[in-house]
Each structure stands twice: as structure tokens, then as C-alpha cells.
Amino acid sequence: MTANKKSSKLKEPVRVRTKKLADGSESYYLDIYVNGKRSYEFLKMYHLPEVNARVREQNRATREAVEAIKSQRIIEITNSKAGIKSKSAWQKLTLADWLEKFYAIQERKGIKRVEKLGSIIKIINQYGKSTRMGDIDKKWVLGFIDWIQHTYTGRHGKPLEQGTVVSYISQLSIALNAAVRAEWLDENPFMLLSASERVKKPESKRQFLTIEEVKLLIATECRNKTVKQAYLFSCYCGLRLSDMETLCWKDIICNDGRYMIATVQQKTSTPIYTPLSQNAVKWLPERKPDNNDETLVFAELPSRPTTNKILKQWVEKAGIDKKITYHTSRHTFGTMMMTVGADLYTTCKLMGHADVRTTQIYAKIVDSKKIEAVDMVDRMFEREEATD
Incomplete structure (x- = not known):
């Protein structure tokens, strides 16, 4: 008599989940588990309270769209494991979209001073909202540095101080490093800059009492x-x-x-x-x-x-x-x-x-x-x- 073998069901690396909101609706997000690491992708898509037939139909269409995104993510993960690197995904993703994703990740982790990242999002939207991840290379980085130093003006219509420029560039570089780890970017172009191309932090002047x-x-x-x-x-x-x-x-x-x-x-x-x-x-x-x-x-x-x-x-x-x-x-x-x-x-x-x-x-x-x-x-x- 042969022993019954337990059938093993392969777990999907991506699952659709929802988070209940105060207004009664539910926010869709993807629970992604790959190589022992869990991450979340909030889709900004919602299941609404089904008060009538029109809303039910809208919810059905939204769910289909969510499932389509889930399927795409599974394909990307499968290709990645097989050594097939998909270019289409990160070529379509805009830098502004990635910064929004990264901002949400940092906020969930309780990272302090996340407001600086929020400022970078506004600046990038002004510099080039349609900039895609595939467009970001050393030439783009040098152009951005020149623009934020000599063209961009802050809230008071004045050029930014050198220390503020350094701070913003540092925040953007951190976000791009995270994009490399998440495989949305091949490399961080800020890391390719020579010493003469980098923005120097000004000598700190400390006021003190004797x-x-x-x-x-x-x-x-x-x-x-x-x-x-x-x-x-x-x-x-x-x-x-x-x-x-x-x-x-x-x-x-x-x-x-x-x-x-x-x-x-x-x-x-x-x-x-x-x-x-x-x-x-x-x-x-x-x-x-x-x-x-x-x-x-x-x-x-x-x-x-x-x-x-x-x-x-x-x-x-x-x-x-x-x-x-x-x-x-x-x-x-x-x-x-x-x-x-x-x-x-x-x-x-x-x-x-x-x-x-x-x-x-x-x-x-x-x-x-x-x-x-x-x-x-x-x-x-x-x-x-x-x-x-």
C-alpha cells in the first residue's frame, strides 16, 4: 500500500490584498514575496461600497485591472528568476512615479525627515514630470544639477543655497539607489560623477557662545x-x-x-x-x-x-x-x-x-x-x- 503524498500547491509570489479605508472603500495593493523578502505595491485603485449597479460594474472593471497588474508582476518576477531582464517595465515607469512609491515605502517604515523627499518630488515634477527611468543617465544627472543650481528658484523666487542643493541631490541619489535595489534602474548615475562634477557641500559655519x-x-x-x-x-x-x-x-x-x-x-x-x-x-x-x-x-x-x-x-x-x-x-x-x-x-x-x-x-x-x-x-x- 503506497502512502498518500500531500499535494504541494505552488504559492503565487504576488497576491492581491485590500486595506479598509475610513470612508468604507477598500484600497487595493499587491503583497509581493520573492526570495524571502516581502514588499508591497499600492495601486491607488479602490473597491467602492456597492450602492448600485453602476458601482458594481465599476468595481468589476477595477478588479480586472488589478488582476492584470498582478499577472504582469508575476511575469516580471518569473523572467527575472530565469535571467530574462525586462526593459519595458522600467522604461515605462516615470521617475516621478518611482519617487512616489519610494516616499510611501519610507513613510510606512517611519523614516524621519521624509518631507525632504516630498520636496524632491515637487522639484522633479517641475524639471521633467515625464522623465522615465530609462532616460536617467549621467547626461540627465548633469543637466539636473545645472538646472537646480542655476535655474530653479525656491518658494521666495530666489536661487537655492548651496547646502540646500546638496541636500536635495543627496535625497534624489538615495531614491535612485533604492530603485537600483528594486531593479527599476540598472545603475545610479550619481555614482558615475567625478569629483569635479559633484556638488560640493559648503563649509559649515557654526554659531556658538563663548x-x-x-x-x-x-x-x-x-x-x-x-x-x-x-x-x-x-x-x-x-x-x-x-x-x-x-x-x-x-x-x-x-x-x-x-x-x-x-x-x-x-x-x-x-x-x-x-x-x-x-x-x-x-x-x-x-x-x-x-x-x-x-x-x-x-x-x-x-x-x-x-x-x-x-x-x-x-x-x-x-x-x-x-x-x-x-x-x-x-x-x-x-x-x-x-x-x-x-x-x-x-x-x-x-x-x-x-x-x-x-x-x-x-x-x-x-x-x-x-x-x-x-x-x-x-x-x-x-x-x-x-x-x-
């Missing part, structure tokens, strides 16, 4: 106690405003009288462990009896525009002639660490930088201040020699 100016602020009354506490606290530990806004009492740890911050940076999603000096601890608000571990440390901090407005008034009152925003406190901390002799690696870790090259900016600032100090001595002796 130790004497920090002392001036300490001695000057601020109309908002929490803003003063938060800003000076950041001057002594380097936390960004985004991290201050989410800092909870559970993030501040005390062991044997030594305080430390253990939290995750909002900007980079990387954990940081920063020991706090006594000067930093001094500017922490008093913890109230009803505050639990989840209570925000600087819960009474105003909105960002209000905070920066108060800072501006406070700085002017202290007689400091500098354009100050909250982020200046972070630059002040970095410069202060280098000034008092902390090495580059230690300062890098204290600030939570992923790359020590970012921290080197503060070393350059300190070096320039040393040169200024030496030059001041030279000028002083020159004046004395002139009077002799």
Missing part, C-alpha cells in the same frame, strides 16, 4: 524660566531641542551621585549615554512629587518659534550681538569641550555624532580662535613698538 557669553546669559534674567533652564542645560550637555522636547525623567539616571542621560536621539535614532556635569544638573527643573518616570523633564517648554523668540530677547538683553537659535547651545557645548581640552573622539561620542568628521568642525573653530588670540598678541606688541 564661555564668557554663557556666563553673561546666566547672570541675565530671562522672561521664561523654563527656556533659560533648558537652553543652559543644553549648553552643558549638547542635547538637540528635539531631544529636550522628549526627555523624560526615566532618561536621567543617578548612580552614586553621578548623573547621566541615557536616551535615543530623535534625529538619528541612535542611543546616547552622556554623563552630566554639575553645571548641567544645576539647570534641571525640580522634579515634582507627582512626576512619574514618563513625565517630561521640560514639560513647560514653549513651542519652538516661541522658544527662539524668547531666546533672541534674552540674548539682546545680555548685550550679546549674535544671531542665536536653540541649536546654538549644541554648538556651544561642542566648542566648549574642545576649548577645555577634550579630545576629538571623546567629543564625538558626547555629542552622539556617527562620524568624527562632523566633530572636526568644532576643532577647526577652536584652532581659528587660537590663531585670533596669537594675532591679538602680535597687534598689541606692534602698538607698543609704534609708541616707542
Whole structure:
């Protein structure tokens, strides 16, 4: 007697699924599972509530279209596994369509600062909405770089600053790298550019307060106690405003009288462990009896525009002639660490930088201040020699 063999049914790599929406309709998307990896393609096609015969017929036609797209995707996957690369699909896909797809993927993953990608979509729609993936080569990239540098104007009708151009080009290059991984593009032409063809990032200019100016602020009354506490606290530990806004009492740890911050940076999603000096601890608000571990440390901090407005008034009152925003406190901390002799690696870790090259900016600032100090001595002796 032969044993019954279980019939194995080959699973389709693409399945049609729907997501219910608030208005009662359902959004169609494809669930694609290939080589152990799952991805989703939202089709922007909908199954509507069948209130009458006309809607039922429309739903039937939509479903047929969805099934046709599904069949096409299965053919593309089969051809790819067989080593047959289909050119027609990516030749028809526009760059604008790919950016929309990539934007949706990043948004679902919860990637921060996805709004920059949204800006790139608007820019590409203006430069060449009909540009197809098959059109993107080195010549196209060089043309786009020239256009965004010399022709495109931002919201205020002015050319973009160099740093903004670099940021936008970086975002577009990231999207094209993703297109290569998704096999919508053979290669990213930005990777083919020579050093002379690339847009250079401008030298970063960091505004910061000197130790004497920090002392001036300490001695000057601020109309908002929490803003003063938060800003000076950041001057002594380097936390960004985004991290201050989410800092909870559970993030501040005390062991044997030594305080430390253990939290995750909002900007980079990387954990940081920063020991706090006594000067930093001094500017922490008093913890109230009803505050639990989840209570925000600087819960009474105003909105960002209000905070920066108060800072501006406070700085002017202290007689400091500098354009100050909250982020200046972070630059002040970095410069202060280098000034008092902390090495580059230690300062890098204290600030939570992923790359020590970012921290080197503060070393350059300190070096320039040393040169200024030496030059001041030279000028002083020159004046004395002139009077002799």
C-alpha cells in the first residue's frame, strides 16, 4: 500500500490584498514575496461600497485591472528568476512615479525627515514630470544639477543655497539607489560623477557662545524660566531641542551621585549615554512629587518659534550681538569641550555624532580662535613698538 503524498500547491509570489479605508472603500495593493523578502505595491485603485449597479460594474472593471497588474508582476518576477531582464517595465515607469512609491515605502517604515523627499518630488515634477527611468543617465544627472543650481528658484523666487542643493541631490541619489535595489534602474548615475562634477557641500559655519557669553546669559534674567533652564542645560550637555522636547525623567539616571542621560536621539535614532556635569544638573527643573518616570523633564517648554523668540530677547538683553537659535547651545557645548581640552573622539561620542568628521568642525573653530588670540598678541606688541 503506497502512502498518500500531500499535494504541494505552488504559492503565487504576488497576491492581491485590500486595506479598509475610513470612508468604507477598500484600497487595493499587491503583497509581493520573492526570495524571502516581502514588499508591497499600492495601486491607488479602490473597491467602492456597492450602492448600485453602476458601482458594481465599476468595481468589476477595477478588479480586472488589478488582476492584470498582478499577472504582469508575476511575469516580471518569473523572467527575472530565469535571467530574462525586462526593459519595458522600467522604461515605462516615470521617475516621478518611482519617487512616489519610494516616499510611501519610507513613510510606512517611519523614516524621519521624509518631507525632504516630498520636496524632491515637487522639484522633479517641475524639471521633467515625464522623465522615465530609462532616460536617467549621467547626461540627465548633469543637466539636473545645472538646472537646480542655476535655474530653479525656491518658494521666495530666489536661487537655492548651496547646502540646500546638496541636500536635495543627496535625497534624489538615495531614491535612485533604492530603485537600483528594486531593479527599476540598472545603475545610479550619481555614482558615475567625478569629483569635479559633484556638488560640493559648503563649509559649515557654526554659531556658538563663548564661555564668557554663557556666563553673561546666566547672570541675565530671562522672561521664561523654563527656556533659560533648558537652553543652559543644553549648553552643558549638547542635547538637540528635539531631544529636550522628549526627555523624560526615566532618561536621567543617578548612580552614586553621578548623573547621566541615557536616551535615543530623535534625529538619528541612535542611543546616547552622556554623563552630566554639575553645571548641567544645576539647570534641571525640580522634579515634582507627582512626576512619574514618563513625565517630561521640560514639560513647560514653549513651542519652538516661541522658544527662539524668547531666546533672541534674552540674548539682546545680555548685550550679546549674535544671531542665536536653540541649536546654538549644541554648538556651544561642542566648542566648549574642545576649548577645555577634550579630545576629538571623546567629543564625538558626547555629542552622539556617527562620524568624527562632523566633530572636526568644532576643532577647526577652536584652532581659528587660537590663531585670533596669537594675532591679538602680535597687534598689541606692534602698538607698543609704534609708541616707542
